[in-house]
Amino acid sequence: MPKAEHLGEFEQLALLAVMRLADEAYGAKIQAELEATAGRAAAISSIYITLTRMEKKGLVRSELGPPSEGRGGKPRRYFRIEPEGVEALQGSRAQLMAMWSGLEERLKQV
Amino acid sequence: MSTPESLPAWARLAVRLFVPASIRPEIEGDLIEGFLRHRRASGEVRARMWLVGQVVRLRPAALRDVEPWRRGEGMMDGMGVGWVGDVRQTLRSFKTRFGFTATVVTTVALAIGATTSVFTVVNGVLLRPLEFEEPDRLVLAWQTRPEWRDSPNAQLASFAEQFPLSVPTFADWQDARTSFESMGIYSGHRWVLQGEEGAELIRGLVLTSGVFSALGAQPLMGRAMQPDDDAAGAPPVVVLSHGLWRDRFGADPDIIGKSLSFDDLPRVVIAVMPEEFTVPGAGGEAWASLVDEEERSARDSQSYTVLGRLREGATVESARADLFAVQERLGAEYPVIQGDMRARVEGLLEHMVGDVRATLLFLLGAVGLVLAIACVNIANMLSVNGLSRSRELAVKSALGASRGQLVRLLFTESILLAGVGGALGIVLAVLGLPMLLDLLPPSIPRATEIGVDGRVVLFGLFATLSTAALVGVLPALQAAGTAPKQTIDATSRGMAGGRIGHRVRSALVMTEMALAFLLLVGAGLLGTSFYRMWNVDRGFEPAGLVMMAAAPDPRAYPEREEQDQFARDLRERLEAIPGVEVTRTNQIPFGGSSSTTSFYLDGDDGEEIEARLMISVVDHGYFDVLGIERLEGRVFDRNDVADGPRVAVANEALARELWPDGSAIGKTMRDRPDAPMTTIVGVVRDVRHSTLTRPAQPKLYVAAAQDRRSATQWVIRAERDPAGIVEDVRQAVSAVSPSTPVRTVGVLQDRISDSVAVPRFRTAFVLGLAVLATILALLGVYGVVSFVVSQRSKELAVRMAIGARPSEVVLRTIRGGLQLAFFGVLIGSLIAWRVSALLEEFLYDVEPVSLGAYGAVGATIALVAVLASWLPARRAARVDPVTVLKAD
Numbered sequence: 001m002p003k004a005e006h007l008g009e010f011e012q013l014a015l016l017a018v019m020r021l022a023d024e025a026y027g028a029k030i031q032a033e034l035e036a037t038a039g040r041a042a043a044i045s046s047i048y049i050t051l052t053r054m055e056k057k058g059l060v061r062s063e064l065g066p067p068s069e070g071r072g073g074k075p076r077r078y079f080r081i082e083p084e085g086v087e088a089l090q091g092s093r094a095q096l097m098a099m100w101s102g103l104e105e106r107l108k109q110v
Numbered sequence: 111m112s113t114p115e116s117l118p119a120w121a122r123l124a125v126r127l128f129v130p131a132s133i134r135p136e137i138e139g140d141l142i143e144g145f146l147r148h149r150r151a152s153g154e155v156r157a158r159m160w161l162v163g164q165v166v167r168l169r170p171a172a173l174r175d176v177e178p179w180r181r182g183e184g185m186m187d188g189m190g191v192g193w194v195g196d197v198r199q200t201l202r203s204f205k206t207r208f209g210f211t212a213t214v215v216t217t218v219a220l221a222i223g224a225t226t227s228v229f230t231v232v233n234g235v236l237l238r239p240l241e242f243e244e245p246d247r248l249v250l251a252w253q254t255r256p257e258w259r260d261s262p263n264a265q266l267a268s269f270a271e272q273f274p275l276s277v278p279t280f281a282d283w284q285d286a287r288t289s290f291e292s293m294g295i296y297s298g299h300r301w302v303l304q305g306e307e308g309a310e311l312i313r314g315l316v317l318t319s320g321v322f323s324a325l326g327a328q329p330l331m332g333r334a335m336q337p338d339d340d341a342a343g344a345p346p347v348v349v350l351s352h353g354l355w356r357d358r359f360g361a362d363p364d365i366i367g368k369s370l371s372f373d374d375l376p377r378v379v380i381a382v383m384p385e386e387f388t389v390p391g392a393g394g395e396a397w398a399s400l401v402d403e404e405e406r407s408a409r410d411s412q413s414y415t416v417l418g419r420l421r422e423g424a425t426v427e428s429a430r431a432d433l434f435a436v437q438e439r440l441g442a443e444y445p446v447i448q449g450d451m452r453a454r455v456e457g458l459l460e461h462m463v464g465d466v467r468a469t470l471l472f473l474l475g476a477v478g479l480v481l482a483i484a485c486v487n488i489a490n491m492l493s494v495n496g497l498s499r500s501r502e503l504a505v506k507s508a509l510g511a512s513r514g515q516l517v518r519l520l521f522t523e524s525i526l527l528a529g530v531g532g533a534l535g536i537v538l539a540v541l542g543l544p545m546l547l548d549l550l551p552p553s554i555p556r557a558t559e560i561g562v563d564g565r566v567v568l569f570g571l572f573a574t575l576s577t578a579a580l581v582g583v584l585p586a587l588q589a590a591g592t593a594p595k596q597t598i599d600a601t602s603r604g605m606a607g608g609r610i611g612h613r614v615r616s617a618l619v620m621t622e623m624a625l626a627f628l629l630l631v632g633a634g635l636l637g638t639s640f641y642r643m644w645n646v647d648r649g650f651e652p653a654g655l656v657m658m659a660a661a662p663d664p665r666a667y668p669e670r671e672e673q674d675q676f677a678r679d680l681r682e683r684l685e686a687i688p689g690v691e692v693t694r695t696n697q698i699p700f701g702g703s704s705s706t707t708s709f710y711l712d713g714d715d716g717e718e719i720e721a722r723l724m725i726s727v728v729d730h731g732y733f734d735v736l737g738i739e740r741l742e743g744r745v746f747d748r749n750d751v752a753d754g755p756r757v758a759v760a761n762e763a764l765a766r767e768l769w770p771d772g773s774a775i776g777k778t779m780r781d782r783p784d785a786p787m788t789t790i791v792g793v794v795r796d797v798r799h800s801t802l803t804r805p806a807q808p809k810l811y812v813a814a815a816q817d818r819r820s821a822t823q824w825v826i827r828a829e830r831d832p833a834g835i836v837e838d839v840r841q842a843v844s845a846v847s848p849s850t851p852v853r854t855v856g857v858l859q860d861r862i863s864d865s866v867a868v869p870r871f872r873t874a875f876v877l878g879l880a881v882l883a884t885i886l887a888l889l890g891v892y893g894v895v896s897f898v899v900s901q902r903s904k905e906l907a908v909r910m911a912i913g914a915r916p917s918e919v920v921l922r923t924i925r926g927g928l929q930l931a932f933f934g935v936l937i938g939s940l941i942a943w944r945v946s947a948l949l950e951e952f953l954y955d956v957e958p959v960s961l962g963a964y965g966a967v968g969a970t971i972a973l974v975a976v977l978a979s980w981l982p983a984r985r986a987a988r989v990d991p992v993t994v995l996k997a998d
Contacts, residue, residue, distance in 0.1 A: 027140030032147065043167035044140050048133065064136065070146065072115040074139025 007092045013038050014050050015089050018060060018079045026065070026076040051079055059085035117142055121161055128170035131195065196522040203523070210495060211527065214488050217886070218531025218577060221484035223538030224879070226570040227546050228477045230539060232470050233569070234560030236463055240390055243326045244419075247291070248458040249426060250391070251416035251433060253279070253451045266706075266722070271454060276412045277405050279440065279448065283416065284320075286436045289429035293418030294320025296392060301372040302663060302851050305358075309663060311851040312354070312372070314394035321389060321397075322349075324419040332366040332381030339380075339399045346401045348377040352385040354395040372398060374665055389417070391462040391555070410447050417458070430455040462555045468951060469872050475948075476632065479625050480879050480886070481573065486622045487890045489581040490615055492524060494897045517586045524582030532574025536567065549874075551867030584614065612898070616930055619890045623934025623971055624941060626880070626887040630967040631942045633880035635949060636873040638963070639956040643866060646955075649797035649806065650699065651737030655858040656832045657698045658839050661822040663849040673820060676847060680824070683842035689829035693731040694814065696821045697724075699799045700861040702854070703823075709810065711768065711779035718783065721768060724799065724809040725781075727821040732811070733759075733794060735827045743775045743792030750813040756788040757813060762796045764808035779810075788812065801865055803954045825858070832857045872952060884974060887934075891978035895927050899982040907991035916987035923986055927979025928972060935968040 007015065017033040018025040030047055034040045054060050065076040081089075117125065117138065125138050141164060149157035204211040239245045258270035275283070280295045296317035303312045315321075319335040328334060330352065339347050348370065350359075359365055369376045377398060389397065392415075405411050420429055433453035440448045463470075503516055540562050550557060662676040677694065684692045697703045706722045713719040730746040732738075741762065750757050758779075765774035778787040796806035814821045828835045836855055843852050863870075899906070906919055946958035 027136060028143035028147070031140065031144055041163070043169075044137060044144065044164055045129075045168045045173055048137060049169065049172045068139065070115065071139035071143040072117075074135045074142065076139060077133075077136040 007088050010040075010042070010046070011050055011054060012089065012092050013040060014047060015054070015059065015081060015085055018051070018081050019086075019089075023078070025079045028071070028076075030079070054085065055079075057084075058082055059088055115142060115146070117145060117161070118158070121145075121165055124165045124168065128165075128168040128173065130174055133173070196519050197526065199519070200523045200526050204526075207495075210491070214491055214527045215531040215534065217484050217488055218528055218574075219534035219538055220882070221481045222532045222535025222570060222573050222577065223542065224535075224882075225474075225477045225481045225573050226536055226539035226566060227542055228470075228474050229569045230543060230562060230566050231546065231550065231554075231560055232474050233563070233565055235554060235556045236467055236470060237565065238556075238559050238563075240459055241386060242390075245459060246457070247420040247422075247424075248324065248390075249418055249420055249429060249455050250458055250461050251283075251293075251418060251429070251453060251455045253412070253437065253448075254454045255450055256452060257450055272415075273451065274412045275414045275416060276409045276447075277400070277414065278407060278409045279412070280318075280414060280416065282440055283433060283436055286432070286439075288432045289420055289424035290418040291421045292320050292323045293416055294318040294322070294324055295414035295416050296321050296389065296397075297413045297415065298392065298394075299398070300853070301396070301398075302849075303358075304371050304374075304849060309849045309851040310358070311853055312395050314351075314396035314398060315389060315392055316398050316400055316402075317389075318400055321417050324417055325389070326419070327383065327387055329381035330384040331363075332379070334381065335397075335399065342403060342406055344399065344401075346372075346375055346377040346399055347380045348372065348396050348398045349381045349383060350379055351383055351395045351397075352387070355382045372396075375401065390458055392417075409444060426455045426457060466554055466868070469868060472948065472952065473872065473875055476629060476876050476879050479629055480883050481577070483622050483625045483883050483886045483890075485577050485580040486618045486625070487886050487893075488527070488577070489584045490618045490622075490890055490893055492520075492527070492581055492585040493611070493615055493618075494893055495585075520585045521582045524585065525578040528574055528578035528581060532570065532577060535574070536570040539566075539570065549871065551871045552864065553867060584618075615894050615897075619887075619894050619930050620934040620937060622887050622890045623931055623975070624938035626883040627935055627938025627967055627971055628942050628945075629876065629880040629883045630970060631938070631963055632949060633873070633877040634963045634967055635953060635956050635958065635960060636869075636876050639953045640866070640869055640873040642955045643802050643869065646798065646802050648699070648802070648862075649738060649795045652700075652858045652862055654827050654829070654832050655736070656826045656828060656835055656839055656855070657701050657823065657858045657861065658826065658843070658855040659701070659823045659853040660843045660850055661820065661853065663847055663851075666847055666849055670818075676850075677821070679846045680842060683846055684824065684826060684839065687826070687828075687835055687838045687842070690835065691731065691735045691827040692824065693735040693826075694729050694821045694824045695732055696727040696819050696823060697799075698823050698825055698858070699736075699797050700858060700865055701823060702861075704800050706807075707781060709779045709781050710783060711777065721779075721808070723764060724807050725817075725819070726809055726811045727814050727817045727819045728811050729814040729821065732825070735825055736797075738797060739795040741793045741795060742773065743790075745792050745794065746811075746813045750815060752815050754816070756786055756816050757791045758788045759792040759794055759811040760790050761794055761806060761809040761811070763806045764810060765793045767808050802862065832859070869952065869954075884970070887971070888974045888978045891927055891930060891975050892981065894930070895923060895979040896982040896985075898926065899923060899986040903986065903989060906986050907989055910987075910989075911991040919987040920980070920983040923983030924976055924979045927975040931972045931975030935971050938971075939964050939968070 013034055014030065017030045017037075020037070021029050021033055027044055027047060030051075031042055031044055034042050034047075051060055051062070055062055060079050060081050062077050062079045065078055067073045067075050116122070121141065122138075125134060125141065129137050141161065144164070145157050145161050148160045152160075240248065242248060252271075253273040253275055255270050255273050258266045261267045261270065274297070275295060277295070284293060294317055296315040299314055299316045301312045301314070303310045318340040319337050320340075322335050329349065332349075335347065335349060338344060350365070355361060355365060362368075365379050365382065368379050370379060371377075388394070400406075418429075420426075430453060433455065437448070437451050437453045441451060543560070543562065547557065547560060550560075660680070662673050667673045667676050681692055681694070684690065697705065704724060707725045709721050709723050709725075710718045711721065726732075728746070730748055730750065733740060733745045742765075743759075745759055746757070760768075760774045768774070769777060774790050774793050777790045779790075780787050790810075794811070797809075798804065798806060799809075824839075826832075826835065826839060836857070840852050840855055843850055906914075910916065910919065942964065943959055950958045
C-alpha cells in the first residue's frame with residue numbers, strides 16, 4: 001500500500017467539509033460549512049486552490065454543474081471525495097489520535 | 111446598490127481581472143451566493159466587507175494553476191483567456207493530435223534545418239567579413255589585356271582579365287598611386303627547405319612589405335616586415351606562419367633571428383604570425399622578401415599580384431581609373447611589353463569567393479524553394495485540419511468567442527507549430543553542420559569561417575517567423591470567416607470548407623507542384639549535365655594511374671647531365687615496384703600545370719607562321735601508359751634519341767587546326783627561328799587536360815630525350831589499387847635523392863574527381879532537394895484529395911447507391927488530382943522557362959530549356975499526382991453507401 005498523503009490542516013478541513021456536504025459540496029457551500037462548523041472564514045480562492053491541488057493528487061474529483069439559480073445563473077463546481085481522499089483523512093486522523101493518546105489526563109491537570 | 115444575483119461592478123471587474131476564465135463562472139457564482147447569504151444574514155455593509163476580504167485574497171497567481179477541470183470539458187475553451195491560455199490550450203491539443211502535430215513539426219524542422227544549413231555556408235563564405243581591419247578597403251589588382259578575352263587559348267583568355275605585374279611596373283603604380291593607402295605585391299612560390307629530416311617543400315609567397323601593411327597584420331613575435339626589407343640589396347628575410355613554426359620548428363621560442371636555408375639561400379626569420387593569420391586568397395606557410403635582383407629591373411618578368419588597401423573614401427572604380435591612367439602612360443613608354451595592358455581592381459573578398467558565390471546563392475535559392483513548398487504544404491494541412499475542427503470552432507463561436515479570439519487561437523497554433531519546428535530545425539542545422547562541411551567540395555574558399563553565429567540564428571528565427579506567418583494566414587482567415595450557425599449546419603451535411611476554401615487549397619497544391627517542378631527540372635538538367643561531363647571522352651584511361659612530381663634538388667644535380675641521371679635512377683627505382691609501368695612528362699592531364707609556347711611553321715607563301723601550342727614533353731612509354739590511342743603514323747620509341755632527327759606527335763586538335771585538309775604526318779615546325787626543324791611523325795587522340803569541360807587544345811608532343819625542357823612529372827600505372835603504391839613512389843624518390851622533395855603525389859582519378867567536386871556537390875544537393883520537394887508535393891496532393899474525398903463521401907455514396915461503379919469513383923478522384931498536376935506543371939514550366947538563364951552557367955552540354963526534361967518531369971509529377979489521389983480514391987470506392995448515408 002502506498003504511503004498515505006500527508007494532509008495540511010486546511011486540506012483536512014476542506015476534505016471534511018466536502019465529505020459532510022456530500023452531494024452539495026460546491027464552493028459557496030464549502031465556504032459556509034467551514035465558517036459555520038469550524039469557525040474558519042476561508043477565502044473562496046483558497047478553497048479552489050486547495051481542492052485543485054488535491055484533485056491533481058487524486059484525492060477528490062470535480063464536475064461542473066448546470067447554470068444555477070440564486071447565483072446569477074453561474075454553474076456550480078461540485079467536489080466529491082475519492083477513496084484516496086478518505087484514506088488520507090484516516091491517516092491524518094490516526095496520526096493525531098496517536099499523538100493525543102495519554103494526554104487527556106495531563107490536559108485536565110493544566 | 112447591486113442588482114439581485116450579481117456582484118457589485120468593482121467586484122465583477124476584480125474577478126474578471128484576477129480569475130482565469132476557465133474557472134471564472136463557478137467562482138463568480140460562489141461569490142454571488144456567499145455575498146447574498148451574508149447580506150441576508152448580516153446586512154449590506156457586512157456583506158460588502160466580506161466581499162472585500164474575498165477579493166483581496168483572490169491570489170491570482172495561484173488561481174492560474176487551477177485548470178485541470180478544463181480538460182475534457184471544452185465548452186468554454188480558448189475564450190478570453192489571453193495568449194497564455196491559447197498557448198496552453200494549443201499545447202494540449204497537440205497532445206491529442208499527436209500524429210498531425212508531429213508531421214507538421216517534422217516538415218518545418220527539415221525545411222528550416224536545410225535552409226539554415228545552407229545559409230550557414232553562405233554566411234561563412236560570402237557574408238562574414240574578412241578578419242582584418244576595415245576589410246572592405248582591401249583590394250587586389252592586376253593588369254589586363256582586353257584583346258585576349260576571346261582567345262581560344264584558355265591560358266591567354268584567363269590572362270586577359272588577370273595579367274600579373276612585373277616589379278618595375280609595380281614600382282610605377284606605387285609612385286603614381288592615388289586611391290591606395292598602401293599596396294604590395296606577391297607571387298606564389300615553393301622552396302625546398304633543407305633540414306635534418308631531409309628536404310621539405312614549403313609553399314608560400316614572395317612579397318613586399320606593403321602586403322602586410324595593407325592587411326594591417328601584426329606579428330605574434332618578431333618585427334613586421336619594413337619597406338627597407340624590399341630595397342635592393344637588403345638581407346633576405348622570411349616571416350613564418352604559425353603552423354610552420356609550430357609543426358616544423360616545434361614552436362621554438364628563439365626562432366627569431368635564426369637563419370633558414372630556402373632553396374639554398376639563407377633567410378633570417380624576422381617574425382612569426384598569429385595562428386589565425388593568412389594572406390587571404392593566397393595562403394602560404396612562409397612569406398619571404400623579394401631578393402631576385404634580376405626581377406627588380408625586368409619589366410617582362412611578370413608574375414606578381416597586387417594587394418592593397420584603398421584610401422578612406424576611395425572606391426574600386428576610382429582605383430581602377432587611377433591605374434588605367436598609369437597603364438596608358440606606361441603603354442606609351444614601353445609599347446612592346448605594356449602596349450595594350452590595362453588594369454583591373456577587385457575587392458579581396460569578392461575575388462576569393464568569386465566562383466563559388468553563384469553556386470551558393472543558387473543553392474540558397476533552391477533550398478528556399480523547398481522551404482516555400484513546405485510552407486504551402488503546412489498551410490494546407492492546417493487549413494484542412496482547421497476545417498475538420500470547424501464544428502469545434504463554431505461551438506466556441508456560439509458560446510461567445512469573438513472572431514478575433516478564434517483567429518488568435520489558430521494563429522497561436524501556427525506560430526507554435528512553426529516555432530517548435532523551427533527551433534528543432536535550427537538545432538538540426540547546428541548538429542548537422544560537421545556533416546555538411548564534410549560534403550562540401552574542398553575547393554570552397556573560407557571553409558574554416560563556416561560556423562553558427564548570431565546572424566545564422568537570426569536567419570533561422572526569421573525563416574521560422576516567416577513560416578509561421580505564411581502558414582498561419584490561411585487557417586486564420588478561414589476562422590475569421592466562420593459563421594457559427596452555417597458551419598454547424600454545413601458540417602452536419604458534410605459540405606464544410608466551401609467552394610472558396612477548396613479553391614484556395616487547390617491553388618496551394620498547384621503552387622507546390624509548380625515549385626517541385628522547378629526543382630525537378632533543375633535537378634534533371636544538372637544531373638544530365640554532370641553525367642555528360644563525367645562521361646565525356648577524356649582521351650586516355652585514368653583508372654589505375656598515380657601521378658608524382660619531383661624536380662631534382664638543384665644542389666645535388668646542378669647540370670642537365672646529372673638531372674638526366676636522376677631521371678634514369680628514379681625510373682629504375684619506380685619500375686622496381688611490382689606490377690607498374692612508368693613514364694614521365696612535363697605536364698600530366700589534370701595535374702594542375704599547363705603552359706603554352708609559340709611554334710613556327712612554314713606557311714603556304716613561304717612566310718613563317720606563329721602558332722601557340724601546348725607542349726607536352728614525354729618519353730617513349732607515355733602513350734602506352736596513359737592509354738592514348740594512336741590515330742596515324744607512329745609514336746615515340748627508343749630510337750628517338752637526343753642526336754637523332756627531331757620528331758614530334760600532334761594531337762587531333764593541332765592536326766585539324768593547322769592542316770585541316772590533309773595529313774599532319776611529315777609536316778615540320780620549330781620552336782625558335784634558328785632551331786632545327788621538328789617533323790611530325792604521328793597523330794594521337796585528343797586528351798582533356800585542365801578540366802573535363804574544356805575541349806582539348808592544340809598540343810604537340812615532343813620526345814623527352816630531344817627537348818631541353820625538363821620532364822619531372824611521373825605517371826605510374828599500377829595493376830593493383832593505385833592508392834596502395836603512393837607510398838612506394840614517395841620512397842623511391844627519397845631513395846634516389848633524400849634532398850629532393852616530392853612536390854605532389856596522388857591518384858590521378860582522384861584529381862579528376864576533385865576537379866568536378868563543385869558541380870557534383872551542386873548536383874547532388876539539388877537532386878536531394880528535388881526528391882524532398884517531390885515527397886512534399888505528394889503529401890500535399892494526398893492531403894487535399896483525401897480531404898475532398900472525405901467531404902464528398904455522401905455524394906459518392908449516393909452515386910454508388912444509384913449504380914455508379916467503384917472504378918468510376920476512382921477515376922473521377924484521380925482526374926481531380928491530375929487536374930491539379932496539370933496546372934501545377936503548366937505554371938512550373940512557365941516559371942522554369944523564365945528563369946532558365948539562371949541555370950545556364952552551371953550546365954555543360956545541356957540546354958537550359960529542354961522540352962525533354964520538361965516532359966519527363968511533367969510526367970513524373972503527373973505520376974505523383976495519380977499515386978497521391980489513387981490511395982484516397984480507392985478508399986472512397988470501398989465505402990459502403992449504407993453506412994455512410996446512415997451516419998446522420
